[in-house]
Amino acid sequence: xxxxxxxxxxxxxxxxxxxxxxxxxxxxxxxxxxxxxxxxxxxxxxxxxxxxxxxxxxxxxxxxxxxxxxxxxxxxxxxxxxxxxxxxxxxxxxxxxxxxxxxxxxxxxxxxxxxxxxxxxxxxxxxxxxxxxxxxxxxxxxxxxxxxxxxxxxxxxxxxxxxxxxxxxxxxxxxxxxxxxxxxxxxxxxxxxxxxxxxxxxxxxxxxxxxxxxxxxxxxxxxxxxxxxxxxxxxxxxxxxxxxxxxxxxxxxxxxxxxxxxxxxxxxxxxxxxxxxxxxxxxxxxxxxxxxxxxxxxxxxxxxxxxxxxxxxxxxxxxxxxxxxxxxxxxxxxxxxxxxxxxxxxxxxxxxxxxxxxxxxxxxxxxxxxxxxxxxxxxxxxxxxxxxxxxxxxxxxxxxxxxxxxxxxxxxxxxxxxx
Ligand SMILES: Cc1cc2nc3c(=O)[nH]c(=O)nc-3n(C[C@H](O)[C@H](O)[C@H](O)COP(=O)(O)OP(=O)(O)OC[C@H]3O[C@@H](n4cnc5c(N)ncnc54)[C@H](O)[C@@H]3O)c2cc1C
Numbered sequence: 001x002x003x004x005x006x007x008x009x010x011x012x013x014x015x016x017x018x019x020x021x022x023x024x025x026x027x028x029x030x031x032x033x034x035x036x037x038x039x040x041x042x043x044x045x046x047x048x049x050x051x052x053x054x055x056x057x058x059x060x061x062x063x064x065x066x067x068x069x070x071x072x073x074x075x076x077x078x079x080x081x082x083x084x085x086x087x088x089x090x091x092x093x094x095x096x097x098x099x100x101x102x103x104x105x106x107x108x109x110x111x112x113x114x115x116x117x118x119x120x121x122x123x124x125x126x127x128x129x130x131x132x133x134x135x136x137x138x139x140x141x142x143x144x145x146x147x148x149x150x151x152x153x154x155x156x157x158x159x160x161x162x163x164x165x166x167x168x169x170x171x172x173x174x175x176x177x178x179x180x181x182x183x184x185x186x187x188x189x190x191x192x193x194x195x196x197x198x199x200x201x202x203x204x205x206x207x208x209x210x211x212x213x214x215x216x217x218x219x220x221x222x223x224x225x226x227x228x229x230x231x232x233x234x235x236x237x238x239x240x241x242x243x244x245x246x247x248x249x250x251x252x253x254x255x256x257x258x259x260x261x262x263x264x265x266x267x268x269x270x271x272x273x274x275x276x277x278x279x280x281x282x283x284x285x286x287x288x289x290x291x292x293x294x295x296x297x298x299x300x301x302x303x304x305x306x307x308x309x310x311x312x313x314x315x316x317x318x319x320x321x322x323x324x325x326x327x328x329x330x331x332x333x334x335x336x337x338x339x340x341x342x343x344x345x346x347x348x349x350x351x352x353x354x355x356x357x358x359x360x361x362x363x364x365x366x367x368x369x370x371x372x373x374x375x376x377x378x379x380x381x382x383x384x385x386x387x388x389x390x391x392x393x394x395x396x397x398x399x400x401x402x403x404x405x406x407x408x409x410x411x412x413x414x415x416x417x418x419x
Contacts, residue, residue: 011164012038014419015156016135016171017143017186019046022391022408022415023171024126029416030169031133038165039135040158042142042181047123049173049180053405054111058119061093061409062402063110070406075397081410083377088413090406100125109253111402146170146189146387153193153387167386167419171412174392175200176362186393190369194383198395200359200367201263204256208354209249213320217245220313221252226279228348229258230272231265240279248357256363256400263356274348277311287343294331294339302334303327310346321345364404368395378418379411388415 014030016023019041031037053059064070067085071078094104094112102125103115114121130137145157146168155164170189173182187197209215221244228238241254250273265271278286290309297305302325306315319327322345325338369389373382381387390411398404 009161009163010038011155012036012136013165014038014167014169014416015040015163015165016169017146017156017189018171018173018181018391019043019137019139020171020173020180020182020391020408021047021050021126021405022393022412023169024123024130025409025412026169026171026388026390026416026419027135027137028126028129028133029413030419031130031135031416033417035419037130037133037135038163039130039137040141040143040156040163041137041139042185044139046127046137046139049177049182050123050405051119052177052180053119053122054113054402056119057113057117058122059111059113059400059402059405060097060104060122061090061112061406063090063094063106063112065090070403073399073401073403074407077371078396080371080374080376081396081407084379084410084414087417088410092413093406093409096409097122097125100129109401143172143185143189146193148193148384151384153384167388169388169390169415169419170393171390171415172393174364174366174368175359176203176364176392177360179360182392186389187368190381190389190393193381193387195369195373195381197369198367203260203366203397204363204400205259205263205359206246206251206357206361207249207255207259207262208357209351210354211351213317213349214245214249214351215247216317216320217314218247220245222277222311222313224279225254226276227254227258228274228276229262229265230274232269233272236265236271237261243275248361249354250351253400259356260397262353266353266355271353273351273353275351277314277346277349283343283347286347287339290339290343294334298330298332300331301328302331305331309342321349363400364392364398366395366397368393370395376414379415380418386419388419390415 013035014037016027016039019039027039104112105115106112143156147155153168170186172186175184223242225243226240229236242252244252293308306318391408
């Protein structure tokens with residue numbers, strides 16, 4: 001007998017596949033409406049990816065209250081999300097979490113974090129939202145298939161049982177950091193059901209770089225840098241922002257948000273980056289500033305003034321950037337050519353891009369169900385009237401800055417309201 005016809009061991013109004021950000025939110029909302037809800041999570045614990053967000057601090061949303069402006073950050077083709085945001089937008093997200101005792105603080109570029117700076121507190125709020133409405137949460141339970149009959153979904157299959165459902169919400173996440181459980185199962189389920197799932201490519205990924213000076217700065221982040229990207233020696237684009245140096249290369253908001261464009265350029269050839277450490281000071285003014293520092297420290301060794309001429313935190317890489325200038329050389333002996341070299345280098349720190357890091361380092365992956373296959377007023381599949389899709393399952397180009405989790409809250413709320 002085929003499992004589609006097997007007798008169901010249990011039956012729920014709503015089965016949510018995935019106990020991550022959007023799944024728990026959807027479960028909470030559906031349970032709040034009085035639905036009998038079951039959440040199935042394959043890991044031992046809930047929200048593993050959520051606990052990694054924002055380096056453990058959880059950039060929970062972005063304080064861009066105007067939906068049009070918010071969606072503009074997600075690129076073209078996101079207009080369909082308006083109807084979902086009309087039901088649960090950024091302001092409602094703030095209100096939801098603050099009402100539940102989690103106050104939020106807004107940092108640079110609108111990025112909002114829990115005041116406690118702890119992603120675990122966000123997980124606690126959404127888990128209790130689901131539980132207080134009576135949702136049953138079952139961990140260590142992997143869904144292997146969504147069952148369908150006569151154009152409707154009728155339940156899910158796990159390794160141990162078949163569970164009937166009036167509605168199924170697929171909240172299995174994308175493909176980034178697969179060790180957290182999001183291994184793309186939902187994409188397979190939806191493909192099997194006839195949806196055209198876009199192939200995911202890692203999005204918002206760090207850049208792999210082997211330049212020694214970059215690696216030596218591992219753990220340092222420098223704000224207000226300008227990154228000019230060259231493809232085969234020709235300028236492609238430039239952006240300003242914060243760069244994080246890591247042991248494998250470059251990360252941080254500026255780099256993550258440029259990853260997609262850099263990936264496209266890499267397919268065409270060699271990509272190099274020049275980082276301007278003083279983007280608001282032109283070469284002439286920077287040289288004057290350095291001359292002033294040198295004049296005041298003529299008898300000091302260059303290693304003792306490096307911190308005064310380079311952005312804070314960078315002095316340690318002086319010998320890697322300027323191997324021909326001995327560290328114990330007295331400032332008064334620095335030649336004009338050496339001074340020019342220092343100025344030119346600080347205006348264009350050289351980086352050679354090896355490639356983009358893989359899915360294991362991506363913040364989000366794009367790919368997933370195209371928005372035109374979802375009725376976004378309900379986050380419902382256009383192919384099945386009782387199948388819903390949330391969070392990273394949706395094909396949107398996300399930017400770093402809390403946008404991705406806001407989509408999880410909005411889509412989870414809307415699916416939980418409709419299912
Ligand atoms: C390192 C890192 C940092 C990030 N930081 C931020 C940030 O600060 N701000 C931000 O907005 N976004 C951030 N993101 C993105 C954000 O985490 C995701 O957008 C969000 O978690 C998506 O929620 P989701 O519910 O779609 O999926 P997930 O949170 O990935 O949850 C999916 C769940 O489904 C489960 N599952 C999968 N398959 C099955 C199956 N077959 N059966 C049962 N369960 C299954 C998984 O185990 C997982 O628990 C970050 C991502 C990463 C990787």
